[in-house]
Each structure stands twice: as C-alpha cells, then as structure tokens.
Amino acid sequence: MTGNTPVSAQQEGVSTPVTIGELLQSAASVIDRVDARWLLQSVLNVNAAFLITHAELLLSMEQIVYFQQLLARRVTGEPVAYLTGERGFYDLVFEVTPAVLIPRPETELLVEMALSKIPLDRRCNILDLGTGSGVVAITIAKHRPDAYVTAVDLSPLALAVARRNARRYSMENVVFIEADWFSCFVREKFDVIVANPPYIVEGDPHLEADGLRFEPSVALVAQNNGLDCICRIIAQTPDYLEQSGWLMLEHGYDQADTCRRLLDKTGFFHIFTKSDLAGIDRVTGGQYGLVPA
Ligand SMILES: C[S@@+](CC[C@H](N)C(=O)[O-])C[C@H]1O[C@@H](n2cnc3c(N)ncnc32)[C@H](O)[C@@H]1O
Structure with missing residues (x-):
C-alpha cells in the first residue's frame, strides 16, 4: 500500500498482507481519520485501544473487503452511525438504523x-x-x-x-x-x-x-x-x-x-x-x- 491511494483489496491481492495501521493510514487519505477508526472498530468488533495496540496485526481478506465497502459508503456521505449501526448517547450506546x-x-x-x-x-x-x-x-x-x-x-x-x-x-x-x-x-x-x-x-x-x-x-x-x-x-x-x-x-x-x-x-x-x-x-x-x- 503506498502513498495516498485508498486501500483496495483487489489491488493488493490476497498475497499482499495489510495491517491495521496500514489500512487506517490509507483510509485516512479519503475519509476523516476518526471515522476510519470507528469503521474498522465495527468491522473487527474491537475497541479503540485494540486498534492502537495491534497496529501491526494482519487483516484477513474478508475484513479488508468489508471495510472497503463501508469506506466506499462513507465517501458518499453516509453517516458513520448508520454504517456501524450504533451511536453513543449520554452514558449508553444505542442501536441506530436509517429509520431513526x-x-x-x-x-x-x-x-x-x-x-x-x-x-x-x-x-x-x-x-x-x-x-x-x-x-x-x-x-x-x-x-x-x-x-x-x-x-x-x-x-x-x-x-x-x-x-x-x-x-x-x-x-x-x-x-x-x-x-x-x-x-x-x-x-x-x-x-x-x-x-x-x-x-x-x-x-x-x-x-x-x-x-x-x-x-x-x-x-x-x-x-x-x-x-x-x-x-x-x-x-x-x-x-x-x-x-x-x-x-x-x-x-x-x-x-x-x-x-x-x-x-x-x-x-x-x-x-x-x-x-x-x-x-x-x-x-x-x-x-x-x-x-x-
Ligand atoms: C428529531 S427526531 C427525535 C428523535 C429522538 N427523540 C432523538 O432525540 O434522537 C423527531 C422524532 O419525532 C417523530 N415524529 C414526527 N412527527 C411526529 C408526530 N406527529 N407524532 C409523533 N412523533 C412524530 C419522528 O418520527 C422522529 O422520530
């Protein structure tokens, strides 16, 4: 993965391993860095600390492809909360869908x-x-x-x-x-x-x-x-x-x-x-x- 090119699993191919850190860096060239973290947290079902402490972890192709799909929708302006299906409010986390x-x-x-x-x-x-x-x-x-x-x-x-x-x-x-x-x-x-x-x-x-x-x-x-x-x-x-x-x-x-x-x-x-x-x-x-x- 190089420079400012958004991540592409097809481009990378299964043979090119991608780490959490690389994926986030690449995504940050097309969407807000914080949004990219939210999306990846949702894909991996982990918290923010996990992303930081596991920056070198290699991702599976399924994870990369799923992330890319969310990234593409985010690029069109779709809100992060609809993509992850959740939003924090006060001291709780709530499910959200496009119906609300x-x-x-x-x-x-x-x-x-x-x-x-x-x-x-x-x-x-x-x-x-x-x-x-x-x-x-x-x-x-x-x-x-x-x-x-x-x-x-x-x-x-x-x-x-x-x-x-x-x-x-x-x-x-x-x-x-x-x-x-x-x-x-x-x-x-x-x-x-x-x-x-x-x-x-x-x-x-x-x-x-x-x-x-x-x-x-x-x-x-x-x-x-x-x-x-x-x-x-x-x-x-x-x-x-x-x-x-x-x-x-x-x-x-x-x-x-x-x-x-x-x-x-x-x-x-x-x-x-x-x-x-x-x-x-x-x-x-x-x-x-x-x-x-
Ligand atoms: C601004 S949203 C507020 C949602 C939620 N209370 C919040 O603060 O996140 C307004 C809500 O009012 C509902 N609504 C609109 N017209 C209504 C009506 N005539 N009677 C009851 N609810 C209505 C909408 O479906 C929507 O869920």
Whole structure:
C-alpha cells in the first residue's frame, strides 16, 4: 500500500498482507481519520485501544473487503452511525438504523434538564414525544428507575429500533406507543413532558448537505417555518400535564424566542432557555398550572 491511494483489496491481492495501521493510514487519505477508526472498530468488533495496540496485526481478506465497502459508503456521505449501526448517547450506546434520527450530543441537554426536574423521592410519570431510537426515554428511565416513562412516535420502524434499545438495557419502566403526538391519550397526566420534535424548515439547504440527507425527513422537517410540531405540542400539553408539571423542548438555533412566546401565551410560567455546549439556545421549557406561592 503506498502513498495516498485508498486501500483496495483487489489491488493488493490476497498475497499482499495489510495491517491495521496500514489500512487506517490509507483510509485516512479519503475519509476523516476518526471515522476510519470507528469503521474498522465495527468491522473487527474491537475497541479503540485494540486498534492502537495491534497496529501491526494482519487483516484477513474478508475484513479488508468489508471495510472497503463501508469506506466506499462513507465517501458518499453516509453517516458513520448508520454504517456501524450504533451511536453513543449520554452514558449508553444505542442501536441506530436509517429509520431513526442519529442521536445528537446537544439532545443530552434535554435529558439533563428533564433529570433535574424529576424528583428522586416519588414515582413520576414522564412522556417523551417523538422518541425515535428511544435515547431520551431510555436514558431518563435508566437514571430514574422509579419513574415510569411513556415514549411516543409516529414511525413504527423507529419504534422497533427503540424497543430493541430498551431490551438491550432490560428496561422495565419504559413503554413505546405508536401515535401522532398526544392522540393516544385520553386522561393520562404526566409530571414532565420532553420532546425533540422535527424543527428544520422545509427546503433548508442543510438538508441536502452532510449526513442529513440520509436521515428520515419525518424526523427533521416541520411545516410552518419549522414550527408546526413545536406549536402543536405546546398547544396540547396543558391537557396532559400534572399541576405544576414541566414541558421541555429541544429546538432550532433561532427558535428559542418563539418557543418562549408560545409557552407564555399558553399559560406556562418559570419559562427558561438553556444553551448547548456550542453556546446555542437549544432547550426551552416551562411549568404549567398554578404558580406556586
Ligand atoms: C428529531 S427526531 C427525535 C428523535 C429522538 N427523540 C432523538 O432525540 O434522537 C423527531 C422524532 O419525532 C417523530 N415524529 C414526527 N412527527 C411526529 C408526530 N406527529 N407524532 C409523533 N412523533 C412524530 C419522528 O418520527 C422522529 O422520530
């Protein structure tokens, strides 16, 4: 293997042994070095330390060919998480498929805010709207074993992934329901409602860039300038919140003011907005019902 030429098993032939180090070096000429490591870890089913400590290990032709297939798909822009089938979120690793949004680090803020409002000393009912792979619901359920988490999504394919993720962690305090936001509930009330709804404006050029074009548009795009789902959720939430319960929403970088206005108009109090690690307004929420004395 020489210079900047991407690895080719056919080129190399079975007679030319390739080591982990050589394969990674070659791949790094066409994709990001970290992505190359993730792909090889997935092919070999090893961790990052193994790649470093076994750089001289010779790979089999099957391993090289499989890696090349993933590399070729990565070169077209397909996200690493869809290629490896996994993504870390908060302190767990979740299965992801192209049926679900790839969990984002900024959504961990939504989980943190929810955890901060869920008391440890009593059983609470939590609702996660638009659960996708189930990361928010499962992480909350894991950190609050006394809470009972209900998670809703419109997509049966996404719910299948979420249910597998819940089984992976033997979760017994989370249930998944196929529904259009609150449509499956009659009289249920929740202490905390969280949502990371679709909020990208239809036709936003970012949708064609990077990995976004591989992700389900039902998870990304919302009508009404990206605000349709947010508006519907805020408008319907009062019917499903316990007295002084909390609603928290993840939103786009320029949607915090609108969310705050909508919450205020709907009768929420203690309205807050939190920025993510990039300093971007990301989660807005408030409490509903009687203002505590
Ligand atoms: C931005 S993704 C969030 C996924 C996951 N909660 C996360 O944070 O990674 C939005 C999710 O909302 C779901 N969704 C879109 N419209 C919906 C609706 N009307 N009712 C319920 N879920 C909906 C999508 O299928 C998608 O899984």
